Amino acid sequence: MSVYVYAITKTEHPLDLDDVRGVGEDGGDLHAISSGSLSAVVSEAPADLSVARRDLEAHHEVQENLWSDGAILPLSFGFVAPDEDSVRALLDERAEAFSQRLDELSGTAEFNVKGVTDEDVLLRAILTDSEQARTLNESIRDGGGTYEDRLALGELVAQEVQNRNAALAEEVLATLRPLVVSEQVAPPSQQYFVNASFLVEDARSEEFTRAGGELAERLGEGVELRLRGPLPPYSFV
Known part of the structure; x- marks a missing residue:
């Protein structure tokens, strides 16, 4: 199952996702994929994803909700990974760089x-x-x-x-x-x-x-x- 990726955070981030929905006509359910000290916030990639106001606003609302509780690396609109294992592999491969950048962006x-x-x-x-x-x-x-x-x-x-x-x-x-x-x-x-x-x-x-x-x-x-x-x-x- 392909997944839509919104942002990367540290695993200690509160990840308060109860009041927000993801992209797609019905608003995808959000969850985290974690590996080591990092997490990626994702939802199932919708078949009807489009560069329209509905999905752009949902994308940014998720990121702004996360950012209000701590440092994140917000991904550009439209980032889709083939599956959850691919996301974990990315987190593992870029763990040092992602963690360093999150530290640099904390409090900004x-x-x-x-x-x-x-x-x-x-x-x-x-x-x-x-x-x-x-x-x-x-x-x-x-x-x-x-x-x-x-x-x-x-x-x-x-x-x-x-x-x-x-x-x-x-x-x-x-x-x-x-x-x-x-x-x-x-x-x-x-x-x-x-x-x-x-x-x-x-x-x-x-x-x-x-x-x-x-x-x-x-x-x-x-x-x-x-x-x-x-x-x-x-x-x-």
Whole structure:
């Protein structure tokens, strides 16, 4: 029987699974497979597993329930093992590495920070601050100017947007880095000028959250800083 694996824990973890159900249409019964000092929390792998809201939410609910009682290694959505013996073999094979990582993650949580800029506000700021951009914009207003003028304005604005977003991202990272144990920073994208996950000690969670809130206010109009956490350490396993 194939099994769906949610997380790996130490055997001393409370494993309070009474109030949660696993993935699948009927919500799979959860149980632990143990070997040595480690346990894996699993359920029977459903035939109808899909990347849909129902199963994604069930997956994360199990992990968050476990994490609230102690350190876990949360597995990515969709991890299915052929049978319980395969899970035990994995626990045995990676026992030292899994145990070490669980010790490292004990007493920590993940926080995710995403930054978004309002394009209209950013464009107005560029036109206010850049005389060259204002001149080019006025020259092409109402269909005037040349193709070269329009091209030059587009290139200038694109470069300014990139520079300003990079500066915002660096300010976010520089402010929050002193408060964290580790970080995972994704490349900037059209959607987010910063997208970073931080591993934070429990003792500094409130300080980190407060610093994030103060930073969001300081960044001002047209900049939104979205902070999620505390979460299980999804990005640090």
